Amino acid sequence: MKKTIIALIIIVLIALFPFVRLDSIQDKYQPVKETSDFEIRGDAVSIFAKGLSYKTISQVPQMIDSAAFEGLFVHLQRSFPLVYSALSIDTLSTHTLWMKLEGSSTQADNILFISHLDVVPVDPKTIKDWEALPFAGEVKNDFIYGRGALDDKASAFGILEALETMLASGWRPAHNYYFCFGQDEEIGGTYGARLAAEHCREQGVSFRVLFDEAGTISIGSVPGLEDTPIALIGIAEKGYISVEVNFEQPGGHSSMPEKENAILSGAAFITSLNDDPIFKPEFTEPLQGFMDHLAPEMSFGLKWAFGMRPLTNSLILSSYQKSATGRALTTNTAVATMVGAGIKDNVVPSSSRVVCNTRILPGYSINDIVDAYAERAAEFGGTVQWYNDYGSGPTASSSYESADFITLGQSIKSTFPNTLISPYLTLGGTDSKNFDGLSAQTFRFLPIPLTKEDLPRIHGINERIHVDAYHDLCQFYIDLFQRIE
Ligand SMILES: [Zn+2]
Secondary structure, rough: OOHHHHHHHHHHHHHHHHOOOOOOOOHHHOOOOOOOOOOOOOOHHHHHHHHHHOOOOOOOOOHHHHHHHHHHHHHHHHOOHHHHHOOEEEOOOOEEEEEEOOOOOOOOEEEEEEEEOOOOOOOEEEEEHHOOOOOOOOOOOOOOEEEOOOHHHHHHHHHHHHHHHHHHOOOHHHHHHEEEEEEOOOHHHOOOOHHHHHHHHHHOOOOEEEEEEEEEEEEOOOOOOOOOOOEEEEEOOOOOEEEEEEEEEEOOOOOOOOOOOOHHHHHHHHHHHOOOOOOOOOHHHHHHHHHHHHHHHHOOOHHHHHHHOOOOOOHHHHOOOOOOOHHHOOOOOOOEEEEOOOOOOOOOOOOEEEEEEEEOOOOOHHHHHHHHHHHHHHHHOEEEEEEEEEEOOOOOOOOOOOHHHHHHHHHHHOOOOOOOOEEEEEEEHHHHHHOOEEEEEEEEEEEEEEEEEHHHHHHOOOOEEHHHHHHHHHHHHHHHHHHOO
Protein backbone atom coordinates (compact mmCIF):
# COMPACT_ATOMS: atom_id res chain seq x y z
CA MET A 1 0.00 0.00 0.00
CA LYS A 2 2.78 2.40 1.03
CA LYS A 3 4.66 1.64 -2.20
CA THR A 4 1.54 2.33 -4.26
CA ILE A 5 1.09 5.73 -2.59
CA ILE A 6 4.75 6.66 -3.23
CA ALA A 7 4.44 5.54 -6.88
CA LEU A 8 1.27 7.65 -7.25
CA ILE A 9 3.00 10.70 -5.74
CA ILE A 10 5.92 10.31 -8.16
CA ILE A 11 3.54 10.01 -11.14
CA VAL A 12 1.70 13.17 -10.03
CA LEU A 13 4.99 15.04 -9.59
CA ILE A 14 6.19 14.02 -13.07
CA ALA A 15 2.85 14.97 -14.58
CA LEU A 16 3.15 18.39 -12.96
CA PHE A 17 6.61 18.98 -14.41
CA PRO A 18 5.50 20.95 -17.52
CA PHE A 19 3.91 23.47 -15.14
CA VAL A 20 7.09 23.98 -13.18
CA ARG A 21 8.68 27.29 -14.12
CA LEU A 22 12.18 27.73 -12.96
CA ASP A 23 13.73 30.56 -14.95
CA SER A 24 17.23 31.84 -14.41
CA ILE A 25 17.43 35.04 -12.38
CA GLN A 26 21.09 35.67 -13.13
CA ASP A 27 20.40 38.30 -15.82
CA LYS A 28 19.83 41.08 -13.32
CA TYR A 29 23.50 40.77 -12.30
CA GLN A 30 24.75 41.59 -15.80
CA PRO A 31 26.62 44.87 -15.35
CA VAL A 32 24.72 47.71 -17.02
CA LYS A 33 26.74 50.72 -15.93
CA GLU A 34 30.14 51.23 -17.55
CA THR A 35 32.97 51.64 -15.06
CA SER A 36 36.35 53.23 -15.76
CA ASP A 37 39.51 51.15 -15.86
CA PHE A 38 42.16 52.02 -13.33
CA GLU A 39 45.54 50.33 -13.48
CA ILE A 40 46.80 49.29 -10.04
CA ARG A 41 50.38 50.08 -9.12
CA GLY A 42 53.30 47.88 -10.18
CA ASP A 43 54.40 47.27 -6.59
CA ALA A 44 50.92 46.32 -5.30
CA VAL A 45 51.89 42.66 -4.91
CA SER A 46 55.14 43.34 -3.05
CA ILE A 47 53.33 45.78 -0.71
CA PHE A 48 50.76 43.11 0.09
CA ALA A 49 53.38 40.36 0.47
CA LYS A 50 55.33 42.49 2.95
CA GLY A 51 52.11 43.05 4.90
CA LEU A 52 51.97 39.30 5.50
CA SER A 53 55.34 39.37 7.27
CA TYR A 54 53.94 41.18 10.35
CA LYS A 55 52.93 38.61 12.97
CA THR A 56 49.62 40.18 13.94
CA ILE A 57 48.48 36.93 15.52
CA SER A 58 45.33 36.64 17.63
CA GLN A 59 45.56 34.21 20.57
CA VAL A 60 43.91 35.87 23.56
CA PRO A 61 43.33 39.63 23.92
CA GLN A 62 46.07 39.98 26.57
CA MET A 63 48.67 38.53 24.20
CA ILE A 64 48.25 41.12 21.42
CA ASP A 65 51.63 41.79 19.81
CA SER A 66 51.68 45.62 19.80
CA ALA A 67 55.05 45.78 18.03
CA ALA A 68 53.73 43.68 15.13
CA PHE A 69 50.68 45.93 14.72
CA GLU A 70 52.78 49.11 15.02
CA GLY A 71 55.14 47.75 12.35
CA LEU A 72 52.22 46.95 10.08
CA PHE A 73 50.75 50.45 10.58
CA VAL A 74 54.07 52.06 9.57
CA HIS A 75 54.10 49.84 6.47
CA LEU A 76 50.52 50.85 5.61
CA GLN A 77 51.24 54.55 6.06
CA ARG A 78 54.31 54.35 3.80
CA SER A 79 52.55 52.22 1.18
CA PHE A 80 49.26 54.12 0.91
CA PRO A 81 50.25 57.81 1.18
CA LEU A 82 47.15 59.20 -0.58
CA VAL A 83 44.80 57.15 1.63
CA TYR A 84 46.58 58.44 4.71
CA SER A 85 46.36 62.06 3.56
CA ALA A 86 42.78 62.05 2.20
CA LEU A 87 41.04 60.02 4.93
CA SER A 88 40.55 60.74 8.60
CA ILE A 89 42.13 57.87 10.53
CA ASP A 90 41.57 56.86 14.12
CA THR A 91 42.45 53.89 16.28
CA LEU A 92 39.22 53.70 18.22
CA SER A 93 40.46 50.83 20.32
CA THR A 94 44.10 49.86 20.60
CA HIS A 95 45.02 48.52 17.18
CA THR A 96 41.92 48.81 15.00
CA LEU A 97 41.98 51.30 12.15
CA TRP A 98 38.82 53.32 11.62
CA MET A 99 38.99 55.44 8.48
CA LYS A 100 36.60 57.81 6.81
CA LEU A 101 36.57 59.32 3.32
CA GLU A 102 34.12 62.20 3.31
CA GLY A 103 31.65 62.24 0.43
CA SER A 104 30.90 65.36 -1.59
CA SER A 105 27.12 64.99 -1.72
CA THR A 106 24.92 66.88 0.71
CA GLN A 107 22.76 63.73 0.82
CA ALA A 108 25.63 61.30 1.18
CA ASP A 109 24.87 57.79 2.38
CA ASN A 110 27.26 56.01 4.72
CA ILE A 111 28.95 52.91 3.27
CA LEU A 112 31.13 50.66 5.44
CA PHE A 113 33.84 48.21 4.41
CA ILE A 114 35.17 45.83 7.07
CA SER A 115 38.12 43.49 7.05
CA HIS A 116 40.61 42.39 9.69
CA LEU A 117 44.35 42.68 10.15
CA ASP A 118 44.80 39.87 12.69
CA VAL A 119 45.49 36.28 11.69
CA VAL A 120 45.32 32.87 13.35
CA PRO A 121 48.57 31.31 14.61
CA VAL A 122 50.54 28.72 12.64
CA ASP A 123 51.03 25.37 14.33
CA PRO A 124 54.85 25.13 14.65
CA LYS A 125 54.67 21.40 13.84
CA THR A 126 53.31 22.23 10.37
CA ILE A 127 55.91 24.82 9.33
CA LYS A 128 57.99 22.13 7.59
CA ASP A 129 55.00 21.48 5.30
CA TRP A 130 54.78 25.07 4.05
CA GLU A 131 56.19 25.69 0.56
CA ALA A 132 57.24 29.17 1.77
CA LEU A 133 57.49 30.38 5.36
CA PRO A 134 54.16 31.67 6.73
CA PHE A 135 55.54 35.04 7.92
CA ALA A 136 58.20 35.74 5.28
CA GLY A 137 55.99 37.55 2.77
CA GLU A 138 57.38 35.45 -0.05
CA VAL A 139 56.14 35.30 -3.66
CA LYS A 140 56.92 31.91 -5.18
CA ASN A 141 55.79 30.56 -8.57
CA ASP A 142 53.36 33.48 -8.85
CA PHE A 143 51.71 32.71 -5.51
CA ILE A 144 51.88 35.07 -2.54
CA TYR A 145 52.35 32.86 0.52
CA GLY A 146 51.64 33.62 4.14
CA ARG A 147 49.18 33.60 7.00
CA GLY A 148 46.52 36.15 6.06
CA ALA A 149 47.02 35.74 2.29
CA LEU A 150 43.34 34.71 2.13
CA ASP A 151 41.93 35.46 5.58
CA ASP A 152 41.82 38.43 5.63
CA LYS A 153 44.75 40.70 4.90
CA ALA A 154 44.02 40.13 1.19
CA SER A 155 40.79 42.08 1.45
CA ALA A 156 42.29 44.79 3.72
CA PHE A 157 45.20 45.42 1.35
CA GLY A 158 42.98 45.03 -1.74
CA ILE A 159 40.58 47.71 -0.46
CA LEU A 160 43.47 50.07 0.37
CA GLU A 161 45.14 49.43 -3.01
CA ALA A 162 41.88 50.14 -4.83
CA LEU A 163 41.43 53.37 -2.84
CA GLU A 164 45.01 54.51 -3.40
CA THR A 165 44.64 53.87 -7.15
CA MET A 166 41.38 55.78 -7.42
CA LEU A 167 42.53 58.70 -5.28
CA ALA A 168 45.59 59.01 -7.53
CA SER A 169 43.27 59.51 -10.49
CA GLY A 170 41.46 62.35 -8.73
CA TRP A 171 38.36 60.32 -7.76
CA ARG A 172 36.25 61.83 -5.01
CA PRO A 173 33.12 59.95 -3.95
CA ALA A 174 29.64 61.37 -3.45
CA HIS A 175 28.98 59.08 -0.48
CA ASN A 176 30.81 58.77 2.84
CA TYR A 177 33.05 55.72 2.88
CA TYR A 178 34.05 54.20 6.21
CA PHE A 179 36.64 51.46 6.66
CA CYS A 180 37.14 49.28 9.72
CA PHE A 181 40.28 47.15 9.84
CA GLY A 182 39.90 45.04 12.96
CA GLN A 183 42.57 43.74 15.32
CA ASP A 184 40.89 40.66 16.83
CA GLU A 185 38.29 39.18 14.48
CA GLU A 186 39.75 35.72 14.96
CA ILE A 187 38.91 35.85 18.66
CA GLY A 188 35.49 37.49 18.46
CA GLY A 189 36.22 41.13 17.63
CA THR A 190 35.59 42.27 21.23
CA TYR A 191 38.28 44.99 21.32
CA GLY A 192 38.16 45.94 17.65
CA ALA A 193 34.94 45.85 15.63
CA ARG A 194 32.71 45.78 18.72
CA LEU A 195 34.24 49.01 20.05
CA ALA A 196 33.98 50.57 16.60
CA ALA A 197 30.29 49.61 16.48
CA GLU A 198 29.76 51.07 19.96
CA HIS A 199 31.38 54.30 18.76
CA CYS A 200 28.91 54.41 15.85
CA ARG A 201 25.96 53.85 18.20
CA GLU A 202 27.17 56.67 20.47
CA GLN A 203 27.65 59.02 17.51
CA GLY A 204 24.37 58.03 15.85
CA VAL A 205 26.17 56.84 12.71
CA SER A 206 24.43 54.13 10.71
CA PHE A 207 25.04 52.67 7.26
CA ARG A 208 23.17 52.05 4.02
CA VAL A 209 25.27 48.98 3.37
CA LEU A 210 28.14 47.14 4.98
CA PHE A 211 30.57 44.84 3.16
CA ASP A 212 32.66 42.28 5.08
CA GLU A 213 34.55 39.07 4.26
CA ALA A 214 33.23 35.47 4.40
CA GLY A 215 31.68 33.83 1.31
CA THR A 216 34.09 33.34 -1.60
CA ILE A 217 33.82 32.38 -5.26
CA SER A 218 33.35 28.70 -4.74
CA ILE A 219 34.49 26.27 -7.43
CA GLY A 220 33.35 22.65 -7.16
CA SER A 221 31.68 22.87 -3.76
CA VAL A 222 28.02 23.20 -4.76
CA PRO A 223 26.53 19.81 -5.71
CA GLY A 224 25.03 19.87 -9.19
CA LEU A 225 27.16 22.85 -10.28
CA GLU A 226 30.64 21.48 -9.77
CA ASP A 227 32.11 23.12 -12.88
CA THR A 228 30.73 26.61 -12.36
CA PRO A 229 32.26 29.35 -10.19
CA ILE A 230 29.63 30.57 -7.73
CA ALA A 231 29.88 33.77 -5.71
CA LEU A 232 28.38 32.92 -2.32
CA ILE A 233 27.33 36.14 -0.60
CA GLY A 234 26.53 35.81 3.09
CA ILE A 235 23.28 37.67 3.76
CA ALA A 236 23.05 36.42 7.36
CA GLU A 237 25.39 34.91 9.91
CA LYS A 238 24.66 32.07 12.30
CA GLY A 239 24.76 32.72 16.04
CA TYR A 240 26.95 31.00 18.63
CA ILE A 241 26.24 29.47 22.02
CA SER A 242 27.82 26.81 24.22
CA VAL A 243 26.00 25.10 27.06
CA GLU A 244 27.30 23.02 29.96
CA VAL A 245 25.25 19.95 30.83
CA ASN A 246 25.81 18.42 34.26
CA PHE A 247 24.84 14.91 35.36
CA GLU A 248 24.85 13.86 39.00
CA GLN A 249 24.35 10.32 40.22
CA PRO A 250 25.69 8.44 43.23
CA GLY A 251 29.18 7.11 42.58
CA GLY A 252 31.11 4.62 44.65
CA HIS A 253 33.73 1.90 44.67
CA SER A 254 34.65 0.65 41.22
CA SER A 255 34.85 -2.95 42.48
CA MET A 256 31.04 -3.13 42.77
CA PRO A 257 29.70 -0.75 40.05
CA GLU A 258 25.99 -0.07 39.62
CA LYS A 259 24.48 -0.43 36.15
CA GLU A 260 23.95 3.34 35.94
CA ASN A 261 26.27 6.25 36.70
CA ALA A 262 26.98 9.88 35.77
CA ILE A 263 29.45 8.99 33.00
CA LEU A 264 26.95 6.68 31.32
CA SER A 265 24.22 9.33 31.52
CA GLY A 266 26.53 11.88 29.89
CA ALA A 267 27.53 9.36 27.21
CA ALA A 268 23.89 8.48 26.49
CA PHE A 269 23.07 12.18 26.18
CA ILE A 270 25.95 12.74 23.73
CA THR A 271 24.94 9.70 21.66
CA SER A 272 21.38 11.02 21.46
CA LEU A 273 22.65 14.24 19.81
CA ASN A 274 23.60 12.16 16.77
CA ASP A 275 20.93 9.46 16.83
CA ASP A 276 17.99 11.79 17.38
CA PRO A 277 19.09 15.41 16.69
CA ILE A 278 17.54 17.98 19.04
CA PHE A 279 17.01 20.41 16.18
CA LYS A 280 15.23 19.43 12.98
CA PRO A 281 16.48 20.57 9.56
CA GLU A 282 14.77 23.49 7.84
CA PHE A 283 15.29 26.08 5.12
CA THR A 284 15.89 29.63 6.29
CA GLU A 285 15.71 32.74 4.09
CA PRO A 286 19.37 32.66 2.91
CA LEU A 287 18.93 29.04 1.77
CA GLN A 288 15.64 29.82 0.01
CA GLY A 289 17.52 32.52 -1.90
CA PHE A 290 20.39 30.11 -2.58
CA MET A 291 18.01 27.59 -4.16
CA ASP A 292 16.10 30.25 -6.13
CA HIS A 293 19.37 31.54 -7.59
CA LEU A 294 21.08 28.25 -8.38
CA ALA A 295 18.40 25.62 -9.06
CA PRO A 296 17.53 27.10 -12.50
CA GLU A 297 21.18 26.62 -13.50
CA MET A 298 21.18 22.90 -12.63
CA SER A 299 20.50 19.76 -14.67
CA PHE A 300 16.98 18.57 -15.54
CA GLY A 301 16.58 16.19 -12.56
CA LEU A 302 17.76 18.66 -9.93
CA LYS A 303 15.79 21.49 -11.50
CA TRP A 304 12.71 19.26 -11.28
CA ALA A 305 13.33 18.47 -7.61
CA PHE A 306 13.84 22.14 -6.70
CA GLY A 307 10.98 23.27 -8.95
CA MET A 308 8.57 21.03 -7.05
CA ARG A 309 9.22 22.68 -3.73
CA PRO A 310 7.56 22.74 -1.22
CA LEU A 311 6.38 19.21 -2.18
CA THR A 312 9.98 18.01 -2.38
CA ASN A 313 11.32 19.99 0.60
CA SER A 314 11.71 16.93 2.83
CA LEU A 315 13.55 15.09 0.02
CA ILE A 316 15.96 17.99 -0.47
CA LEU A 317 16.43 18.50 3.27
CA SER A 318 17.28 14.85 3.79
CA SER A 319 19.91 15.02 1.03
CA TYR A 320 21.43 18.05 2.82
CA GLN A 321 21.82 15.93 5.96
CA LYS A 322 24.43 13.74 4.25
CA SER A 323 27.26 16.28 4.50
CA ALA A 324 28.64 18.41 7.33
CA THR A 325 28.18 21.58 5.26
CA GLY A 326 24.61 20.61 4.35
CA ARG A 327 23.74 20.00 8.00
CA ALA A 328 25.39 23.27 9.05
CA LEU A 329 23.31 25.17 6.46
CA THR A 330 20.00 23.66 7.49
CA THR A 331 20.15 23.01 11.25
CA ASN A 332 21.07 24.41 14.60
CA THR A 333 24.11 22.16 14.89
CA ALA A 334 24.66 20.46 18.26
CA VAL A 335 27.98 18.85 19.08
CA ALA A 336 29.77 17.89 22.29
CA THR A 337 33.14 19.66 22.38
CA MET A 338 34.37 19.03 25.95
CA VAL A 339 33.67 16.19 28.40
CA GLY A 340 34.86 15.69 31.95
CA ALA A 341 34.38 13.24 34.83
CA GLY A 342 36.30 11.24 37.38
CA ILE A 343 38.98 11.89 39.98
CA LYS A 344 40.62 8.47 40.46
CA ASP A 345 40.82 5.23 38.52
CA ASN A 346 39.07 3.14 41.19
CA VAL A 347 36.25 5.58 41.99
CA VAL A 348 32.99 5.73 40.02
CA PRO A 349 32.43 9.52 39.86
CA SER A 350 29.25 11.11 41.15
CA SER A 351 29.14 13.75 38.41
CA SER A 352 30.00 14.30 34.76
CA ARG A 353 30.04 17.36 32.56
CA VAL A 354 29.45 17.78 28.84
CA VAL A 355 29.97 21.07 26.99
CA CYS A 356 28.08 21.39 23.71
CA ASN A 357 28.39 24.04 21.02
CA THR A 358 25.59 25.18 18.74
CA ARG A 359 25.69 27.50 15.74
CA ILE A 360 22.27 29.12 15.63
CA LEU A 361 20.13 29.49 12.50
CA PRO A 362 18.48 32.82 11.67
CA GLY A 363 15.07 32.99 13.35
CA TYR A 364 16.14 31.37 16.65
CA SER A 365 17.21 33.06 19.87
CA ILE A 366 19.87 31.93 22.31
CA ASN A 367 17.09 31.13 24.80
CA ASP A 368 15.35 28.86 22.27
CA ILE A 369 18.55 26.84 22.05
CA VAL A 370 19.22 26.69 25.80
CA ASP A 371 15.60 25.60 26.43
CA ALA A 372 15.84 22.83 23.84
CA TYR A 373 19.06 21.52 25.40
CA ALA A 374 17.44 21.63 28.85
CA GLU A 375 14.51 19.55 27.63
CA ARG A 376 16.78 16.91 26.09
CA ALA A 377 19.18 16.87 29.07
CA ALA A 378 16.25 16.33 31.46
CA GLU A 379 15.46 13.05 29.68
CA PHE A 380 18.86 11.82 30.85
CA GLY A 381 18.70 13.41 34.32
CA GLY A 382 20.95 16.35 33.36
CA THR A 383 20.71 20.08 34.01
CA VAL A 384 21.86 22.86 31.69
CA GLN A 385 23.57 26.22 32.11
CA TRP A 386 25.30 28.68 29.74
CA TYR A 387 28.97 28.01 29.29
CA ASN A 388 31.24 31.01 29.97
CA ASP A 389 28.27 33.42 29.75
CA TYR A 390 29.22 34.04 26.12
CA GLY A 391 26.86 33.82 23.19
CA SER A 392 25.72 35.76 20.17
CA GLY A 393 22.41 35.40 18.41
CA PRO A 394 22.15 34.99 14.63
CA THR A 395 22.15 38.24 12.66
CA ALA A 396 19.17 39.57 10.75
CA SER A 397 18.95 38.49 7.10
CA SER A 398 19.69 41.16 4.50
CA SER A 399 17.67 41.35 1.31
CA TYR A 400 18.93 39.78 -1.90
CA GLU A 401 16.27 41.85 -3.70
CA SER A 402 17.92 45.09 -2.52
CA ALA A 403 19.67 47.45 -4.95
CA ASP A 404 22.98 47.04 -3.12
CA PHE A 405 22.92 43.24 -3.41
CA ILE A 406 22.30 43.57 -7.14
CA THR A 407 25.11 46.15 -7.41
CA LEU A 408 27.44 43.77 -5.60
CA GLY A 409 26.43 40.96 -7.98
CA GLN A 410 27.10 43.22 -10.97
CA SER A 411 30.57 44.09 -9.68
CA ILE A 412 31.31 40.38 -9.25
CA LYS A 413 30.13 39.61 -12.80
CA SER A 414 32.10 42.55 -14.13
CA THR A 415 35.36 41.24 -12.62
CA PHE A 416 34.60 37.48 -12.78
CA PRO A 417 32.35 37.19 -15.88
CA ASN A 418 31.35 33.51 -15.81
CA THR A 419 30.38 33.48 -12.16
CA LEU A 420 26.89 32.75 -10.85
CA ILE A 421 25.62 34.94 -8.03
CA SER A 422 23.87 33.54 -4.97
CA PRO A 423 22.88 34.54 -1.45
CA TYR A 424 24.25 32.27 1.25
CA LEU A 425 24.32 31.70 4.98
CA THR A 426 27.62 32.50 6.73
CA LEU A 427 28.39 29.61 9.06
CA GLY A 428 31.24 31.11 11.09
CA GLY A 429 31.53 34.48 12.80
CA THR A 430 32.71 37.75 11.25
CA ASP A 431 33.36 41.26 12.59
CA SER A 432 30.19 42.49 10.87
CA LYS A 433 27.98 40.78 13.50
CA ASN A 434 28.98 43.60 15.88
CA PHE A 435 27.28 46.06 13.53
CA ASP A 436 23.98 44.17 13.47
CA GLY A 437 21.20 46.76 13.54
CA LEU A 438 23.55 49.56 12.42
CA SER A 439 23.35 48.81 8.72
CA ALA A 440 20.30 48.44 6.48
CA GLN A 441 22.08 45.69 4.53
CA THR A 442 25.13 43.56 5.32
CA PHE A 443 26.87 41.42 2.73
CA ARG A 444 29.76 39.08 3.48
CA PHE A 445 31.90 38.29 0.49
CA LEU A 446 35.61 37.85 -0.21
CA PRO A 447 36.30 38.16 -3.96
CA ILE A 448 38.67 35.21 -4.32
CA PRO A 449 37.98 32.05 -6.36
CA LEU A 450 38.69 28.94 -4.26
CA THR A 451 38.47 25.28 -5.21
CA LYS A 452 37.57 22.55 -2.72
CA GLU A 453 41.30 21.81 -2.42
CA ASP A 454 42.04 25.45 -1.55
CA LEU A 455 39.56 25.65 1.33
CA PRO A 456 41.80 23.92 3.94
CA ARG A 457 44.46 26.58 3.27
CA ILE A 458 42.31 29.06 5.22
CA HIS A 459 43.64 28.77 8.80
CA GLY A 460 45.72 25.83 7.46
CA ILE A 461 48.98 24.98 5.70
CA ASN A 462 50.20 26.88 2.63
CA GLU A 463 47.72 29.74 2.78
CA ARG A 464 48.33 31.58 -0.48
CA ILE A 465 46.80 33.65 -3.26
CA HIS A 466 47.80 33.77 -6.93
CA VAL A 467 49.23 37.08 -8.11
CA ASP A 468 46.47 37.32 -10.76
CA ALA A 469 43.80 36.61 -8.14
CA TYR A 470 45.16 39.48 -6.02
CA HIS A 471 45.00 41.79 -9.05
CA ASP A 472 41.40 40.72 -9.68
CA LEU A 473 40.55 41.34 -6.03
CA CYS A 474 41.85 44.93 -6.27
CA GLN A 475 39.98 45.44 -9.56
CA PHE A 476 36.79 44.14 -7.94
CA TYR A 477 36.93 46.83 -5.25
CA ILE A 478 37.74 49.50 -7.86
CA ASP A 479 34.64 48.40 -9.76
CA LEU A 480 32.47 48.23 -6.64
CA PHE A 481 33.45 51.74 -5.45
CA GLN A 482 32.30 53.11 -8.80
CA ARG A 483 29.10 51.08 -8.97
CA ILE A 484 27.99 52.02 -5.43
CA GLU A 485 28.16 55.64 -6.47
ZN1 LIG B 1 38.57 36.22 8.67
